[in-house]
Amino acid sequence: MIPTLLGISLVVFFLTQVIPGGPVEAFISKIRFSGGEGNAQSQISEELIENLKKMYGYDKPVYVRYFTWMGHLLRGDLGESYEYKEPVWTVIRGKLPVSLSFGIFSFFLVYLISVPLGVFKAVKDGGRFDTSTSMILFVAYSIPSYALATFFIVFLCGGTFVQWFPLQGLTSSGFDEMSLWAKVVDYVHHFFLPLTCYVASQFALTTMMMKNSFLEQVRQDYVRTARAKGVPGRVVHYKHVLRNALLPLATDLRTFPALFLSGSILVEQIFGLDGIGLLNYESIMSRDYPVALGIIMLASVATMAGVLLSDLLYILIDPRIDFK
DSSP states (O other), rough: HHHHHHHHHHHHHHHHHSSSHHHHHHHHHHHHHHOSSSTHHHOOHHHHHHHHHHHHHTSOOHHHHHHHHHHHTTOOOOOOOOTTTHHHHHHHHHHHHHHHHHHHHHHHHHHHHHHEEEHHHTTTTTTHHHHHHHHHHHHHSSSSSSHHHHHHHHHHSSSSSSSSSOSSSSTTGGGGGGHHHHHHHHHHHHHHHHHHHHHHHHHHHHHHHHHHHHHHHHHHHHHHHHHTOOOOHHHHHIIIIIHHHHHHHHHHHHGGGHHHHHHOOHHHHHOOOOOOHHHHHHHHHTTTTHHHHHHHHHHHHHHHHHHHHHHHHHHHHHHTTTOO
16 A cells, blocks of 8 residues: 555656646736736736745745655655645644545445345346336436536536525535524535435446346356255345355445535536535636645545455455455
8 A cells, every 4th residue: 555655656746746837826827807908017027926936935946845745745744735725634634524425424324225225126126126226326317426427416406497495505505594404414415416326337337236246246156056955035035145245345435425525516616516526627727736635545545445445345345355
């Protein structure tokens, strides 16, 4: 994990340094925009440009800037945002609850429903239930999250037809004055459509992966042997087959921790959610590199943690696997 994270830090840092239009150029553009074209040249002098480079640390060689940034990073200091004039961690922490809540709920919702549904589809393979649910899942998988979000806005949020759900945000006005139960109902009311957009494609993919993995295990020799010995079908399916069929899902699990920190730019934009995905996009566009680098490194750590968790689950599901 450590060499991988080191490699990621090298790549993303040096990419931000070579992309045209850094923070110095962004600051100069703001001056020109606010001062007008007539007096732009009088406001921008070589002395000002040098002071800006010194302020952003661009007066030093790129390798010096990298080691300085890494030194702060190893001490848990993500730096200070150019745009917000606050510590990067403070900026990220303010946006984290939205993306984290969607990530956590997505994770539990996908696995708690997809695993039983995939098993049931495999047991009823080729039947009416399997065929009809497969059609629904293929449609859900093929629709991009932003397209589904736009569909909900138009048809369910008062755009053209009915207004069953609120248009944007996660809470209504006067949320703080509501009772506890009213707060829960209001939050779920706002939460439902964005969460559906988050989980739709992943839900379909995980269900079909579970079904195919289960069917593959059913065709193995140990299943035929168990049936030949008279072991009941339910015991074969839910004691022997299910455990081995979970291995591919353990591999897929490694992507979820990063989802907790990455969010979805388009879904957050459409539903007006102030989350990490939108923050990351805005920080890149405004050349607020400390924030962008902080988000990328935190998401990388989460991804590495997901890989480690996936490997540990492998051993738990199948004790025969040994990484020594």
